Amino acid sequence: MAFFIILTGFYSTVFIDIKILLIGLSLSVIVYFIKKKDIVLLLILFFSAGIYQKSRTPEIGKRIYFQGICLDNRIIDPFWGELYSRFPVNSGNLIKGSGIFVKDIGFSKIVGVKIRKSSPTVLTPLFSLRNSLDKKIKRQIPGNIGEICSAITLGIRKSLPPKIYKRFQSCGAAHLLAVSGLHTGIVFAVIFILLKALQLKRNPALLVAVIFVLIYAVFTGLRLPTLRASIMILFFVIGELRERNMDPFNILSSAGIFIILLMPRSIFGISFQLSFIAVFSILIMFNLLKDYFDKIPNKWFKQWLILPFFITLSAQLGTMPIVAYYFGYIPLTGLLANLILIPLTGTLISGCFLFFALPFASKITGNFVWLTGFSMNKIMMAIEKIPHAVIEIPKNKPIIFFIYVLYIIPLILWGYKKTKENNLIEYS
16 A cells, blocks of 8 residues: 555656645644544655655756766666666766756656766676676677577667567567566576575575575666566565565565665656566456466466466556557567567576586587577567567557556455455454
């Protein structure tokens, strides 16, 4: 509830002036002191979130001063949050400077950047290592396949040909090119399974795996979906180590609150919206259909066929309106493509890890990675040729969000009701 109230407060700044927010906050505080009600606390949270967002939004056309860590084509500033530009410094460096703020909605962009100081940090060698690994991939696997491997594993897609990116888009699999929650989950699973195979006990294996995931998140540029997934995995591991069941909705909300406090304008970005809506949709649908899953007798069939199908379908249904709104198309083959490509993505990432870790077998592992990337590309080319695989619609039409709200609210209410029923059963 707190997460949704904060989100609503942040979005309200598009329509509500800060003076109205300040008046609303003052009145809410006064009313709460007179009559202590939970609803008034929610109003205080709503107005506070709006004021927080406004206070950290610079005026468009104004030169602002920043200081933060450079991560690829952006910096993370403690006050302004995420600022996008082309910074002429190495990733991982701590930089100080100024720039003209030119864009707010979507992502915060600055131009006319003037760097006053740039100094290496402990992260700089990490990004140097990433560049070295990128070069290693492209030496062993030249051409488009190498670009695909580098984008999926390292998050480097600056030289990816536009036709390849469009191919992923038309198959509804563009998320595979951006290091996201899926990639983070695969990395966590691969490291954990490897450590268990080396006879490490469960708790130390969980701890090492989550540390590796956090390093991987920074290593690949600390993008919002990766940050969200890393925080969720961290909370999950904390719960496992303390032998407590962590509610997934609370974990998702906690990750969201952490991110929007650090980077409040990220809520207007496509990455934030797609990442959180995809996970939220999966959790809602799983909560609704949990009883049906429990009745499936064949565990192998349930784990390796039904569950991947369900997760992919849930994420596709949840994010389809967002994709339609921003990009102007609906990939009808997205479910089929992702059911095939997601396992191959896990295989490709695992193969790249072996390629990096076993230099003496780079020929064998490199050929394996190339074959996986080649297969992905050929499968997408085949799916792309299916008639009417993509429906094109007008972009930025508010009616799309209206339709989305009409079908998502009943699902949320139904899921909330099911959660209460399940809690009552467990309590009984």
